[in-house]
Amino acid sequence: MMDFDKIKLVSGYISKDYSKDLLRLLYLYKDVSASEAASRLGLHIRTVQEFFDAFVEGEMLSKTEVFESKRPYFRYSLKHDKLSFEIDLKNLAEDSTESSGNEIMLREKKNASARFTVSRNKLHFSSVTIWIGQGREGSEKKINLTNAQGKFLFHLPFPDAAFMSMQDIMAKAGVTEENENEVRDIVNLLKEHKIIELKEN
Amino acid sequence: MYYARKLKSDRNITGFLPAAFAISSGLLTGIVFGPYTAFKVMGGIILVYSVFGMIAAYRTKNDAYRVATFYMCFLGFYFLAIRIDQSGIKNMELPQGAKLIALITIIFGIWMIYLMATKRHKWRGREIMELAAYEVESGEDSYTDRPAPVAKLDYTKDEIINFAEYLKRKLVALPYYESDRVILLPIKMGNEFRHLFGSNIKYWDNTWVAFDYNGEVSAYISKKDYLDYKENLSCSQLSKSLGEVFIEFYGYFKKREEIRIIDKVNEVKVGIMS
Numbered sequence: 001m002m003d004f005d006k007i008k009l010v011s012g013y014i015s016k017d018y019s020k021d022l023l024r025l026l027y028l029y030k031d032v033s034a035s036e037a038a039s040r041l042g043l044h045i046r047t048v049q050e051f052f053d054a055f056v057e058g059e060m061l062s063k064t065e066v067f068e069s070k071r072p073y074f075r076y077s078l079k080h081d082k083l084s085f086e087i088d089l090k091n092l093a094e095d096s097t098e099s100s101g102n103e104i105m106l107r108e109k110k111n112a113s114a115r116f117t118v119s120r121n122k123l124h125f126s127s128v129t130i131w132i133g134q135g136r137e138g139s140e141k142k143i144n145l146t147n148a149q150g151k152f153l154f155h156l157p158f159p160d161a162a163f164m165s166m167q168d169i170m171a172k173a174g175v176t177e178e179n180e181n182e183v184r185d186i187v188n189l190l191k192e193h194k195i196i197e198l199k200e201n
Numbered sequence: 202m203y204y205a206r207k208l209k210s211d212r213n214i215t216g217f218l219p220a221a222f223a224i225s226s227g228l229l230t231g232i233v234f235g236p237y238t239a240f241k242v243m244g245g246i247i248l249v250y251s252v253f254g255m256i257a258a259y260r261t262k263n264d265a266y267r268v269a270t271f272y273m274c275f276l277g278f279y280f281l282a283i284r285i286d287q288s289g290i291k292n293m294e295l296p297q298g299a300k301l302i303a304l305i306t307i308i309f310g311i312w313m314i315y316l317m318a319t320k321r322h323k324w325r326g327r328e329i330m331e332l333a334a335y336e337v338e339s340g341e342d343s344y345t346d347r348p349a350p351v352a353k354l355d356y357t358k359d360e361i362i363n364f365a366e367y368l369k370r371k372l373v374a375l376p377y378y379e380s381d382r383v384i385l386l387p388i389k390m391g392n393e394f395r396h397l398f399g400s401n402i403k404y405w406d407n408t409w410v411a412f413d414y415n416g417e418v419s420a421y422i423s424k425k426d427y428l429d430y431k432e433n434l435s436c437s438q439l440s441k442s443l444g445e446v447f448i449e450f451y452g453y454f455k456k457r458e459e460i461r462i463i464d465k466v467n468e469v470k471v472g473i474m475s
Contacts, residue, residue: 158437
């Protein structure tokens with residue numbers, strides 16, 4: 001399992017035109033220096049160095065300092081013959097969540113700069129429009145809601161009503177646990193824009 | 202029961218405008234062209250009003266609108282039928298037919314006054330908003346521009362449609378039908394014209410209570426109606442309370458005690474024109 005940012009970095013370099021040749025070289029050679037690879041493929045040494053360093057950071061290459069000549073330099077070798085990337089999306093969802101549903105008590109914030117649009121013929125919201133900034137600098141951001149998010153927000157306590165836990169609101173709105181992550185995502189976003197206020201239980 | 206006024210006093214003069222327009226047009230025409238033309242102009246205007254009355258009567262199925270339509274219709278014909286020469290109103294002539302029309306007009310006029318005095322020609326939005334606010338606490342401005350879920354009830358689609366039609370006939374609320382629900386709008390006097398005669402009404406921007414066909418009841422208070430209260434009221438309580446007023450009405454309707462709905466709105470003492 002790799003860190004998402006590392007995968008992002010390595011993927012960026014894999015998408016380069018010269019990446020296939022460099023990776024082929026790394027596979028064929030026991031180890032190789034940046035200057036050797038650069039001269040072999042006709043690339044700038046700095047380009048190759050950056051490429052190799054990104055893969056070192058991505059924990060796919062090992063980097064060893066050698067002292068054969070006057071100045072020390074680095075030789076790079078593949079750690080594995082196969083490169084594999086694995087992202088657990090659950091971790092991404094958890095990263096954006098501060099605490100579990102039971103611990104958060106929430107309600108709409110007073111004078112929230114948002115407009116909720118009711119879905120025609122349905123008892124839930126179809127979108128929420130948020131005003132960002134003030135005066136002439138202000139802009140609107142419209143977020144189309146999923147059914148679960150719309151139902152959840154429809155049952156969100158009013159600004160003067162008692163706080164309710166996320167789980168209780170979900171139960172009242174008939175939103176099942178499988179939609180919890182998307183509900184939590186919209187809660188976080190609306191909290192960020194001061195539409196929802198939270199209270200730790 | 203005594204209901205302390207929570208709404209600001211009604212200064213809406215929209216209800217008087219049609220009558221004021223007809224009378225002032227008559228007076229102006231009378232000054233410029235004489236009484237004969239004035240009566241004809243007023244008769245024409247009143248006949249046009251009777252067409253609007255007919256539309257209102259058709260839309261609401263309300264008896265008072267029907268009577269008012271007949272009254273305006275006969276009054277309009279009466280004005281068109283009378284003969285006045287240029288020497289003035291003292292020489293007014295009433296043909297035989299006009300006398301009969303005058304008699305019918307008087308009968309419908311008395312009937313209409315009776316219906317107005319007994320508030321059967323009155324939209325009850327103001328009473329509904331007072332009833333909704335009765336037990337709601339005042340506090341900080343907590344208005345939010347979104348509806349609130351109120352309750353889940355057990356009813357059939359036909360039952361709720363019959364209920365909505367009853368409220369419409371009695372001018373308690375004006376229903377709008379959507380594919381999955383009925384939206385009931387409590388209409389205040391003076392606001393009825395655009396709902397009855399307007400097109401492309403954004404009714405969902407008004408205060409409403411929705412009964413969906415799955416039994417869910419929700420309520421929404423418009424900003425305009427919220428600001429019509431003298432004090433800032435708890436928005437969550439107000440929305441819930443508004444929904445509960447209609448749920449209570451539905452309870453009476455289901456028990457076939459519809460008259461209790463009218464008794465309840467009559468408990469709130471509001472003038473016939475507000």
